[in-house]
Amino acid sequence: MSCSFSIEFPQATEAQLAALMQNILDDDKINWEARCPIKPEVDFTTAELADCYRLAWQLLASGVNMGSARRLVVSIAIRCSATPEQAVSFKLIRARFKHMRFACTNCSEQHTYPEILHSVTRLMGDFQDAFRNGQRVKTAWLGIKLLFRLRAGFFGFLRKNIADVHYSSxxxxxxxxxxxxxxxxxxxxxxxxxxxxxxxxxxxxxxxxxxxxxxxxxxxxxxxxxxxxxxxxxxxxxxxxxxxxxxxxxxxxxxxxxxxxxxxxxxxxxxxxxxxxx
Known part of the structure; x- marks a missing residue:
């Protein structure tokens, strides 16, 4: 079915957004004692899938300032490397984009994502791999490409693509x-x-x-x-x-x-x- 409600409202609370971000940061922590629950997965309703989609968007929209993101990319690209603080800041930005891409795949009728979201998230991953692995020339080149992708108008176009989704039956x-x-x-x-x-x-x-x-x-x-x-x-x-x-x-x-x-x-x-x- 097509989108019939706003992705902006009802608004998530600050506590919900903080809890989701913490969940994302913890989603690769290894606990050797962890056991799989019996019948672990949820029998979702369409409304619940839509609620999850909305929350993913609000986490992205509330947590990424595009001007700050562009300045961070420029700084890393010029230095051809990232400081530990810059690496963490970039990781948090990319985590929000990745989570939105996951939400599109999980919750849309076609179980895929808008190309604009996928391409920039993938480019962010390549950029991150480059500076994490000391590839200085590649870091500079991918930083230039990413800066071009994040130019003015990008976020508005992304929002339209996110809002126009058809939710999964x-x-x-x-x-x-x-x-x-x-x-x-x-x-x-x-x-x-x-x-x-x-x-x-x-x-x-x-x-x-x-x-x-x-x-x-x-x-x-x-x-x-x-x-x-x-x-x-x-x-x-x-x-x-x-x-x-x-x-x-x-x-x-x-x-x-x-x-x-x-x-x-x-x-x-x-x-x-x-x-x-x-």
Whole structure:
């Protein structure tokens, strides 16, 4: 169905926005004691999916000042590196964009995102990888590209794309979840090998799922939802550490990210299997 309410109202409280941001910051923290709840996932209504979408937008709109973001990108690009404080500031900006992209995928009828949102979020990720891995020339070049993308008028155009979404029906959402769970289940079979690219795609599924649960539990608090996010955060964190290592090896010329394959470590595979079979 088409958008029938404002993405701006009702407004989230400051406490809700702060709680969601903290959830996002915690979404890759590893807790070896975390256990997957029985039947962990929510039976969403269309209105609840729309509520989650609205909250994701308000987190982005309230937390990113475009002038400050452009100045930060310029500073990093000129230095060809980021100070620890700048790296944290940029991470927080990108986290809000990523969360909005997850919300579009989870909550839209087509389970995808506007190209304007995807392209700038991906460029932010490439820029962040460059300055984190000491790639000075690449940092400067990607900073120039990102500054151009974030030029005046960008945020208004992005808002229009976000507001024009068609929200997912429950039938479409269920098909989407089943398909993503099937991808996870197939990847955890012992005979399957993955490339770095395929591994990254699997991690995105986990990231999308924890993003949705993290948003929902701000609006509808529950100890079970808290436990589910704790469990998914452990999987996300383990996969994130592994992916950082893969990216570093690619930068150093030690890995062909798209062709070299490997088995999914059991510490990750066993947790994913428990999740998809719960």
């Amino acid at each position: 429950i039938e479409s959402f269920k098909r989407y979840v089943v398909a993503e769970n099937q991808c996870l289940a197939e990847a955890t079979q012992g005979c399957i090998s993955l490339t770095g690219r395929k591994f990254h795609e699997l991690r995105k599924i986990i990231s999308r799922r924890i993003a949705l649960n993290d948003t929902y539990r701000v609006l509808y608090p529950s100890p079970k939802l808290d436990a589910f996010s704790l469990y998914l955060a452990t999987i996300n964190g383990l996969m994130g550490e592994m992916h950082d290592d893969l990216v570093l090896k690619r930068v150093q010329g030690e890995l062909d990210y798209d062709s070299q394959s490997f088995k999914l470590p059991d510490e990750i595979a066993s947790r994913i299997r428990a999740f998809v079979s719960a």
